[in-house]
Amino acid sequence: FGDGFDVMFRPDNPRFVYAMSQGGNLGYVDTETGQTKFIRPVHPEGVRLRFNWNAALAQDPFNPCGIYYGSQFLHRSRDCGQSWEIISPDLTTNDSTKQQQEKSGGLTIDNTTAENFTTIIAIAPSPLDSQLIWVGTDDGNLQLTRDGGITWTNLADRLPDARPGSWIPYIEAGTHNPGEAFIVVNDYRRNDWRPMVFHTTDFGATFRRIVDESQVSGHALSIVQDLEEPRLLFLGTDHGLWVSIDAGANWSKWTNGFPSAPTADLKIHPREHDLIVATFGRAAWILDDIRPLREIARSSGQVLEQPFKVFPAPDAYLAEFRSYQGIRFAADARFQGQNRFPDAMITVWVQPPAEKPGEDKEALPEEAKEGEEAAAEEAARPTPRKKPKVKVRVLNAGGDTIRTFSSEVDTGMTRIHWNLRTDGVEFPSRRKRRPDADPPAGYEVLPGTYKLLLSYGKHTDSTFVTVHLDPRLRLSLEDLQAKQAAYESFYDMVRTAKEGFDRLQEAGKTLKRVNEALALAPDSLKKDLGQLTKDLKKKIAELEKLYMMPPDTKGIQRSPDLLNTALFRASSYLNSSDGAPNPTARL
Numbered sequence: 105f106g107d108g109f110d111v112m113f114r115p116d117n118p119r120f121v122y123a124m125s126q127g128g129n130l131g132y133v134d135t136e137t138g139q140t141k142f143i144r145p146v147h148p149e150g151v152r153l154r155f156n157w158n159a160a161l162a163q164d165p166f167n168p169c170g171i172y173y174g175s176q177f178l179h180r181s182r183d184c185g186q187s188w189e190i191i192s193p194d195l196t197t198n199d200s201t202k203q204q205q206e207k208s209g210g211l212t213i214d215n216t217t218a219e220n221f222t223t224i225i226a227i228a229p230s231p232l233d234s235q236l237i238w239v240g241t242d243d244g245n246l247q248l249t250r251d252g253g254i255t256w257t258n259l260a261d262r263l264p265d266a267r268p269g270s271w272i273p274y275i276e277a278g279t280h281n282p283g284e285a286f287i288v289v290n291d292y293r294r295n296d297w298r299p300m301v302f303h304t305t306d307f308g309a310t311f312r313r314i315v316d317e318s319q320v321s322g323h324a325l326s327i328v329q330d331l332e333e334p335r336l337l338f339l340g341t342d343h344g345l346w347v348s349i350d351a352g353a354n355w356s357k358w359t360n361g362f363p364s365a366p367t368a369d370l371k372i373h374p375r376e377h378d379l380i381v382a383t384f385g386r387a388a389w390i391l392d393d394i395r396p397l398r399e400i401a402r403s404s405g406q407v408l409e410q411p412f413k414v415f416p417a418p419d420a421y422l423a424e425f426r427s428y429q430g431i432r433f434a435a436d437a438r439f440q441g442q443n444r445f446p447d448a449m450i451t452v453w454v455q456p457p458a459e460k461p462g463e464d465k466e467a468l469p470e471e472a473k474e475g476e477e478a479a480a481e482e483a484a485r486p487t488p489r490k491k492p493k494v495k496v497r498v499l500n501a502g503g504d505t506i507r508t509f510s511s512e513v514d515t516g517m518t519r520i521h522w523n524l525r526t527d528g529v530e531f532p533s534r535r536k537r538r539p540d541a542d543p544p545a546g547y548e549v550l551p552g553t554y555k556l557l558l559s560y561g562k563h564t565d566s567t568f569v570t571v572h573l574d575p576r577l578r579l580s581l582e583d584l585q586a587k588q589a590a591y592e593s594f595y596d597m598v599r600t601a602k603e604g605f606d607r608l609q610e611a612g613k614t615l616k617r618v619n620e621a622l623a624l625a626p627d628s629l630k631k632d633l634g635q636l637t638k639d640l641k642k643k644i645a646e647l648e649k650l651y652m653m654p655p656d657t658k659g660i661q662r663s664p665d666l667l668n669t670a671l672f673r674a675s676s677y678l679n680s681s682d683g684a685p686n687p688t689a690r691l
Contacts (some may be wrong), residue, residue: 109158122143127196128175132185133389154176154203154222156225159171159175160225164229167183170182172237173188176222176223178192187682189422192256205219220228221242223242224240236307242273245258245260245362246259246308254470265300267294270300271290271293278329283306288301288324289324300303300316303351303352318338325342327339328379330401335351335402336394338370338372339367339553340367341366342359363386367381376392377393377395378390378393378394392449396517412563414452414567415451417451417567418449419569421571447522448521449520449521450522450569452513454514491512492512495558498554501553509522509613513560525570530544532668551584552570554570582683598671612638615644622634650667
């Protein structure tokens, strides 16, 4: 409960969550029962603790039940907040002139803890060295211990261009080099709107400013270094999300699907390779699978010089989802975020065509310029453009092609999806499929690893996708294989039905051609054959009615006796079964 503060899962048991609220209040929450234990630390000698409105909270990377918490001191718990120890002196300036929030000058006092000052607001334990901890304060101190809190060094005066007293709200401890850290500094509260992030690789002996107003807008709020490629950085500012593939030498704003919102926190999921983004006012965002950006950073952008490239694909899950929770048609009355597609997600790069050098307009005569302007107006009119397609073949472990499909792509980075299904069969239908149409989708594949071959024009590339079963389902491989075997038997029936219906359709077309040929025949022959073709058309129509309703049927009419209805119903039973079809499905 609170106005929106840090929430931190216990890493070895996500049932339990640390939830902070304003002024240093901290709870240990059991998400199954709802029980909350109040675990805010106290000083053993009764010293008044100064907690920021949004106090600093951090997980100990080396102890799943270890946490750090900041007042003016650094507190450490080794038992999930049941007991605490103080491992630092006062790490702030302890400026008493900034600790007079209880004085109002005669006005009604408004002391809600939002007025607390000279407090710790950032804690960053090193994931590489259990003795190394960085701390930032709201009054400009940058503290470092390399011996687990026995001694501390204030490095604030080593930050170039940072004004004394600036906030240090975010620190990213290096994930590759223990001496590395990224220090976010902002001073917008004193009308200094410059984005500032400083980088050290030598435990703070020297710092280099890697974010400034020449490439980035909005004061800096957060930064994260990739877990695998140290040159890949993500930056959050008051104006949105930024990315660098060269360790901060150059920055680009990320605008694809992400708003220009204050980006307050950034984390990279070590298993899913996703960037998790916390915004102020625009909820949480997930940038799925940042591995293509890793490839770009690792190659210094050279991978983008290829005309066509397929990047490694994340794992996919044969997941089941509830269609709704509680309210199904909520309109705008209820906010619900989007989930990632459960399909296999493939990221491809299509190199944009090279720009053609333009003509020098100044060298053209006036009448040529006018003609060029008219041509430009004509060219500016929107014309439908058919996007090129990537053709995809999915191969199983035995090398057999089990699925073929195509997907439209644009130039640049594009994501396409495979729905984890095999090629299916066509059901009886009057609608003629396009010659270039993809085969219909069939049943779901088995868990395993699949190779995807992608073709774009004369270019080809490939990747692998590992498919997992929904971990919430208790199904054996034998169950899934039995389901596929039932589908194959069912598909044989569908093919037979489709073949019979197609023959009826072809017979109808033959009769139509006969009638057209009779236009020049003698009247006697025309009469006899005309009656015969009429009788045959009637019989064909009667046989087609065993499959589906006539094409001129009005309204909605559903008949359980139609063959197509029986086939679709059987397909529904098979699709919803866990293994081999149950007795109802067999009927």
